[in-house]
Amino acid sequence: MSKPYKGFEPKWIKEPADPLSYRSIFRWGDPEFVKYPKESLYKLMKSTFNMTDDDFKNYAGDVGLDKVTLHSPSKMEKAHIDAFRDIVGYQNVSVDDYDRLSVAYGKTAYDLFRIRERKFDSLPDVVLYPSKSEEIEKIVDYCVKNSIPLYVYGGGSSVTRGVEPVKGGVSLDMRRNFNKVIEFNEIDQTITVQAGMSGPDLEKTLQNAPALFGAKRQYTCGHFPQSFEYSSVGGWVVTRGAGQNSTYYGTIADIVLSQKYATPRGRIVTSHYPREATGPNLNQIMMGGEGTFGVLTEVTLKVFRWMPQNRHYFSYMFKDWQTAMDAGREMMQCECGYSSVFRLSDAEETSLMLKLYNVDDTPLEPLLNMKGYKDMERCLFLGFTDGEKGFSDNVAKNLAKIAKSFGGMSLTAFVAKSWEKGRFNDPYLRDTLMDFGIVTDTLECTVNWSNMAQVHDDVRKVCHALPNTIVTTHMSHCYPQGANLYFIFITRMNDSEEFKRYHTTILDAIQKSGAAISHHHGIGKMFAPWLEGSLGRTEYGAVRALKDYFDPTYMMNPGGTIGLDLKEEEKKFLRDDIK
Numbered sequence: 001m002s003k004p005y006k007g008f009e010p011k012w013i014k015e016p017a018d019p020l021s022y023r024s025i026f027r028w029g030d031p032e033f034v035k036y037p038k039e040s041l042y043k044l045m046k047s048t049f050n051m052t053d054d055d056f057k058n059y060a061g062d063v064g065l066d067k068v069t070l071h072s073p074s075k076m077e078k079a080h081i082d083a084f085r086d087i088v089g090y091q092n093v094s095v096d097d098y099d100r101l102s103v104a105y106g107k108t109a110y111d112l113f114r115i116r117e118r119k120f121d122s123l124p125d126v127v128l129y130p131s132k133s134e135e136i137e138k139i140v141d142y143c144v145k146n147s148i149p150l151y152v153y154g155g156g157s158s159v160t161r162g163v164e165p166v167k168g169g170v171s172l173d174m175r176r177n178f179n180k181v182i183e184f185n186e187i188d189q190t191i192t193v194q195a196g197m198s199g200p201d202l203e204k205t206l207q208n209a210p211a212l213f214g215a216k217r218q219y220t221c222g223h224f225p226q227s228f229e230y231s232s233v234g235g236w237v238v239t240r241g242a243g244q245n246s247t248y249y250g251t252i253a254d255i256v257l258s259q260k261y262a263t264p265r266g267r268i269v270t271s272h273y274p275r276e277a278t279g280p281n282l283n284q285i286m287m288g289g290e291g292t293f294g295v296l297t298e299v300t301l302k303v304f305r306w307m308p309q310n311r312h313y314f315s316y317m318f319k320d321w322q323t324a325m326d327a328g329r330e331m332m333q334c335e336c337g338y339s340s341v342f343r344l345s346d347a348e349e350t351s352l353m354l355k356l357y358n359v360d361d362t363p364l365e366p367l368l369n370m371k372g373y374k375d376m377e378r379c380l381f382l383g384f385t386d387g388e389k390g391f392s393d394n395v396a397k398n399l400a401k402i403a404k405s406f407g408g409m410s411l412t413a414f415v416a417k418s419w420e421k422g423r424f425n426d427p428y429l430r431d432t433l434m435d436f437g438i439v440t441d442t443l444e445c446t447v448n449w450s451n452m453a454q455v456h457d458d459v460r461k462v463c464h465a466l467p468n469t470i471v472t473t474h475m476s477h478c479y480p481q482g483a484n485l486y487f488i489f490i491t492r493m494n495d496s497e498e499f500k501r502y503h504t505t506i507l508d509a510i511q512k513s514g515a516a517i518s519h520h521h522g523i524g525k526m527f528a529p530w531l532e533g534s535l536g537r538t539e540y541g542a543v544r545a546l547k548d549y550f551d552p553t554y555m556m557n558p559g560g561t562i563g564l565d566l567k568e569e570e571k572k573f574l575r576d577d578i579k
Contacts, residue, residue: 005039010056012036012432013063022064025102026115028427029230035428041355045438049468049492060437060494062116070097075168076125080146084128084170087138092129092177099127103151103171106158107227107427108526109441110503112434113496122164122559124151124171131177133194133297137262140295140556143170144264149558152291154196154232159442160524162239162290166559172295174232181205182298184213190257190272191221192300195234199223202233206303218306222249222340222386225520229424234296239522240288242484244423246477248340248386251520252287255302259286263294263550272300285546290522291557292564293550310389311340312396313413313420315382316403317373321346322453324379325475327406329449333480336398337391341383342478343419346456349472349488350380356426357418364411371409381408382416439493443506445515448482455513456485462509463489466502477519484519512574528563533573 016031017023024031037045046052074095085093094100104123105111114121130136143150149169156163156175165171172178174196182192186209193202202221209215223243225231235241237259242251249255258272270283286293318324328344345353354360368378381403385392400410430440447455456473463471469491477484487506493499507530510517517527517534532540540563547554547564560566 003038005042007039008053008056009039010036010042010053010436013435018065018067020067020098022062022066022068022101022115022118025068025098026064026105026112027431028107029425033425033428034432035425036432037429038355038358040360044352044355045433045490048470049438051492056436059435062118063435064116068098068101070101070120070123072120072123074100074125076170080142080148081126083142084126084139087142088128088130088135092131094127094129095125096127099173100124100171103127103153103156103163103173104165106156106161106163106524108159108161109430109434109439109493109499110496110526111161111164112430113439113499116434117496119496122166123168124165125168127171127173129173129176129178133260133262136172136178136295136297137267139170139172140262140264144551144553144555147553147555150295150555151557152234152295154235155198155227155230157227157231157235158239158522158524159526160239160518160522161526162522162524162557162561164525164559166525169555174234178297179232183300184209184215186213186215189219189303190300191219191303192258192298193233194298195232195237195296197233199225199228199231199233199236207306219303220306221255221301222304223252223255226423226427233299233301237287237299238290238296240520241522242477242520244343244476245340245386247338247342247383247479249304251477253284256283256287256299257302258300259283259296260298261286261294262297264553264555265294265550268294268550288522288562289546290524290561292547292561294556307387307389310385310387310392312385312392313382313416314339314384314396314399314403315380315411315413315415316408317350317368317411318379318381318403318406318408319373320377321379321456323406324381325449325452327402327408328381328475328478328483330402330406331399332478332483334398334402337387337395338478339383339395339399340386341416341420342476343382344475345380346473347376347379348470349474350378351376352470352472353380353419357415357422359411359415359418362414364414368409373409380411380415382411382419384416384420433490437492437494438490439499440488440490441499441503442486442488442521443503443510444484444486444519444521445510445513445517446482446519447485447515451514452483452485455510455515458513459485459487459506459509459515462505463487465505466491468492485515508572511572523562525560528560528566529570529572531563532571
């Protein structure tokens with residue numbers, strides 16, 4: 001952690017949560033790890049949010065230290081529970097309070113608020129822990145025949161209410177048993193795994209391929225979302241996710257080779273060829289369904305040679321956002337190859353990042369000011385290259401040349417390495433801040449280069465409409481034609497309904513700006529009201545036709561996921577969307 005506080009330090013909760021407590025469910029990740037702001041960040045928050053040390057002497061509500069106790073018993077009939085025990089085994093069926101709550105919510109602030117407030121409006125009646133694809137196929141068949149809603153819980157990192165069992169029924173928890181390697185094929189450079197495999201387990205397996213499979217070399221999946229440590233392969237696929245290294249390796253839609261689903265229509269297996277012209281691509285059609293067509297059971301992924309020794313880290317500072325965007329576009333369009341991580345922060349995020357990654361404690365800070373790179377104007381670009389040595393060297397060299405031509409000042413590898421070191425543990429800050437009524441959450445969207453500046457301005461204006469709010473933005477997941485804009489807001493907030501109202505205004509702004517409402521978080525039930533308006537009525541009809549084919553009785557992840565069973569009055573349309 002950072003240096004000890006010299007002045008008052010809030011009583012951050014640093015002890016591991018009781019494994020059966022509410023806190024163990026809503027907190028992020030490793031129960032032994034905690035992250036809290038260093039003193040300079042604490043002082044910045046007090047100033048921004050008009051708070052004093054007195055505001056940090058008491059927790060702002062329930063911090064979830066007591067054990068989970070629900071007052072909502074399972075409504076599942078005993079005959080159904082017995083049938084599920086016959087399929088997966090007695091020990092793999094649970095109606096316990098803790099097990100049911102542990103798969104009820106994801107990790108958006110709306111979910112965290114509701115657990116802290118003890119608002120349990122979505123609970124499964126029974127949790128199942130399957131271990132084989134055949135078991136899931138039997139469960140799907142049983143649920144459909146008996147009109148039982150079926151949900152799937154992978155890693156639990158959804159920020160769109162994608163896993164929430166709003167109609168009760170069954171939730172499949174894939175973490176315990178459904179996480180095995182099915183096949184490793186070094187000739188084709190592929191690996192087939194069960195959908196519940198976690199990111200770290202997948203990567204550990206690939207990097208140990210010589211020992212585990214007798215492979216000639218180490219491999220990587222190349223998919224590293226910020227939720228990497230606590231997300232599953234299945235979750236990546238069904239939401240069309242993207243990792244932080246996607247500019248080089250591609251998003252999950254580029255990495256997936258084949259999928260297997262258990263659907264009400266029967267088993268669906270997509271083809272395993274790298275390219276084919278055999279009509280609409282079923283691989284792409286099934287991705288993004290978020291469990292509404294059926295349950296993803298197995299995935300075949302492309303893998304890549306793991307060559308970290310060839311990596312080049314870089315970071316540059318530009319004098320303003322427009323210059324930084326122009327430089328980023330040239331880097332993506334110059335056809336010299338792409339870096340692996342490509343992250344460009346706007347002025348407000350740059351100011352926060354320099355504090356978060358301790359750059360403000362180094363000689364770089366006064367040097368930047370002396371060179372005319374002013375705080376709240378300057379923009380930080382960082383990343384690293386991957387791949388074969390000659391390729392990696394060439395990309396780094398060309399990025400350096402372009403950065404220099406746009407007035408970028410090199411900050412060496414220090415900032416990028418600091419970012420990489422903390423990139424998977426930043427979410428831990430959410431818990432310690434939320435204990436004192438400070439909320440952090442994110443929204444993201446896809447833009448073209450031609451409307452990037454306008455979307456950036458429009459969305460940030462709405463985010464800042466809430467007084468005393470920090471709103472940071474970065475460009476990532478970049479392409480020659482555009483990029484992802486990722487917005488993070490940090491503000492004081494009291495309850496779940498206040499959060500939902502604010503979140504809605506931002507989604508409205510994204511849709512009105514002309515951006516795609518999600519680049520990689522997916523849609524779930526939280527973004528669903530905007531989806532048909534974003535795609536268009538006629539276009540969305542194709543999605544509904546798929547649902548009607550695969551799941552005509554609407555038992556797969558029901559309750560509004562990707563908008564499929566929303567009432568007309570619940571949908572969000574722009575005037576010219578209605579056709």
